[in-house]
Amino acid sequence: MLFNSLVFFIFLPIVFTIYWGFGRWKLKIQNLFLLVASYVFYGWWDYRFLSLIMLSTLVDYLIGQGMESATRKFRRKAYLWISILFNLGMLGFFKYYNFFVESLSVSLQLLGFQESSLWTLNILLPVGISFYTFQTLSYSLDIYKGKLKPTRDFIAFATFVSFFPQLVAGPIERASNLLPQINTKRTFSYAxxxxxxxxxxxxxxxxxxxxxxxxxxxxxxxxxxxxxxxxxxxxxxxxxxxxxxxxxxxxxxxxxxxxxxxxxxxxxxxxxxxxxxNISEFWHRWHVSLSTWFRDYLYIPLGGSREGRVKAVRNIFIIFLVSGFWHGANWTFLIWGGIHASLYLPVFLMGKNRSxxxxxxxxxxxxxxxxxxxxxxxxxxxxxxxxxxxxxxxxxxxxxxxxxxxxxxxxxxxxxxxxxxxxxxxxxxxxxxxxxxxxxxxxxxxxxxxxxxxxxxxxxxxxxxxxxxxxxxxxxxxxxxxx
Structure with a gap:
């Protein structure tokens, strides 16, 4: 369902009216209605992809519970890696499988293998998968780091993952911001x-x-x-x-x-x-939810700029290349990310990146x-x-x-x-x-x-x-x- 479609302008008033029309609903019922509305919104494209978002929701909910109950660091880390491998594996299969297969095929041909038995698949990219996988993954990462307590309310968590206004193209929300609001009874505010x-x-x-x-x-x-x-x-x-x-x-x-x-x-x-x-200020203003996600969950864990200039330069190129690749399975996006890393580097080396x-x-x-x-x-x-x-x-x-x-x-x-x-x-x-x-x-x-x-x-x-x-x-x- 598109925000600029007539269908959405029928959908939104109906959901809004029911949502506030039953203002005395208990919080869980309020969230359940919002969850159902979000699934209708997302399933409007292709209802089959609802199974993916439901699976992603269930996996990270259980992982959150598992990390909370784990008494040993080894088990907590094992749960975290399950979340990382599951989310990035699902994203990688649907978004990048054909890219890697085709790239490998070209490489084999350059090495002299004229015929390749590698197969590509006719895979349809689920709408919003890059966004909601990063959102659920950040939830697991924050729990592992001790920045967040996992919620035991599955309906609230599922609503956090699938909240329809930002489900398919962001902002990529953090559980620390969105979950407390979902766990709190909302009252209508005219302003x-x-x-x-x-x-x-x-x-x-x-x-x-x-x-x-x-x-x-x-x-x-x-x-x-x-x-x-x-x-x-x-x-x-x-x-x-x-x-x-x-x-x-x-x-x-x-x-x-x-x-x-x-x-x-x-x-x-x-x-x-x-x-x-400058290019640094641009990235403090453009797609803030994604740039801060990579800063908090990739750049800083890699060492950021704390371990010397050489590693800082390496980390800058990593986050920009990964950010470019996040946008699509095409060499053009990697080049685009590399260009921005190259533009950002002089600003960083001159100490102007936070000017x-x-x-x-x-x-x-x-x-x-x-x-x-x-x-x-x-x-x-x-x-x-x-x-x-x-x-x-x-x-x-x-x-x-x-x-x-x-x-x-x-x-x-x-x-x-x-x-x-x-x-x-x-x-x-x-x-x-x-x-x-x-x-x-x-x-x-x-x-x-x-x-x-x-x-x-x-x-x-x-x-x-x-x-x-x-x-x-x-x-x-x-x-x-x-x-």
Whole structure:
């Protein structure tokens, strides 16, 4: 079920009404209803994959109980390894089996073996598997480290794993944040629900008006890159930067806003990443739930930066390569991760990797200084160029795209595949960037202005934008569903 589909806008009010309509329900019944609704939401794609999420839930629930009852460290570690092997094994089979088989086949052919008996499988990737396996795995890791006590309430745990607003594309929640809220009786808050609806509207606008409208141009440019000059290819990359941002941050806003409707607060996932002044700040603002997951469960356990520069450099490359590979079973994602590791490394070696943590562009003033603007522009260009490997179907296409981008510097007029005026897209993006700059201090307040008339105008424009750009026949999926 897609957040931008008509089905979801029938589903959500029904679930919301029943959920709060029976406010006197006991907590377990409240959670049970939320669990059933989440399974309906997830099973809408393919009900067969419900068995996987149920199995993952049961395994990690039992492992949590086992670690709590284990009196010896050896047994606790054994339980942990069962969780790691199960979750990563399930993820590896469904997401990476064919990649490794095909890579091995190519390697054997290079060694002189012309015929390979290795078989690939016709495996359909379950939606959200990368997200909920990391969520359940973090639960087991936190219990092992003593940061969390396992819950004995199986319904509450299953609701934590499958909570539908963030189930298929994050944020990747921690049990330490989400489980206590699920274990606490929720009461309706008008202010919280109103804030949720505002975030949903803003997220839908970013998805429909920004991401989906740009997607038509991006798809055309990347599919036919050999026919275009450098100016059009640069345009395609810039538009993809805003497409993926509007798509993924839009999903996160809808997710956080929807959770608010049910009295639950999720972690922030995007903090205006394109206003970053170096690559380190970008990763403190982009897909925060994933970057902090790798920091806490991979980078720090590997030693972080505590064991000297050489190991720190090694650890940086490991987390970026693993992060790239997490996104998909393709060499392009490994290259993308390697590029970001290479961009991050100079910032780290110069000790600038925490320069802008917790600090917004402009330092509280309306206009940023020129030096910060140049840093922002440099970071955006580097990030945008790296998106080539994220968007391209394969390495040959990515390399061909970049080769033509820099090898054919001609300027040409691009014509929209559907005949629309390109000037309208430039105006739309310009207004969008300017507005995001104005609200950059709080990602949870998309309309922070006190003037009621101004707020009403903004809400009206957002709704009109949705009506103008929404295509009921497309139901274009979210990009991160493929991960």
């Amino acid at each position: 919280q629900a109103a804030d949720g609806l505002k975030l949903i509207l803003w997220g839908l606008f970013k998805k429909v008006a920004i991401a989906d409208s740009l997607a038509v141009i991006v798809d055309d440019v990347f599919l036919n890159y050999a026919d275009y000059s450098g100016s059009t290819l640069a345009l395609g990359l810039i538009f993809f930067s805003f497409q993926i941002y509007g798509d993924f941050s839009g999903y996160s806003d809808i997710s956080i806003g929807t959770a608010k409707l049910f009295g639950i607060e999720l972690m922030s996932n995007f903090r205006f990443p394109y206003f970053s002044r 802008y943590v917790g600090e917004h562009l402009g330092h509280g003033s309306l206009i940023t200084n020129f030096l910060d603007f140049l840093k922002l522009l440099q970071t955006f260009i580097l990030v945008t160029l790296s998106w080539t490997y994220f968007r391209a179907e394969n390495l040959a296409s990515a390399n061909g795209y970049l080769g033509r981008l820099f090898g054919n510097l001609g300027i040409e007029e691009y014509h929209h595949p559907r005949g629309y005026r390109m000037i309208d897209y430039f105006i739309l993006l310009g207004i969008f960037v300017l507005y995001e700059y104005l609200i950059r201090h709080n990602e949870r307040k998309p309309v922070p202005f006190r003037n009621k008339v101004l707020r009403l105008w903004i809400y009206t424009l957002l709704v009109l934008g949705l009506l103008l750009f929404y295509d009921s026949g497309s139901d274009r999926s979210f990009i991160y569903f493929q991960f």
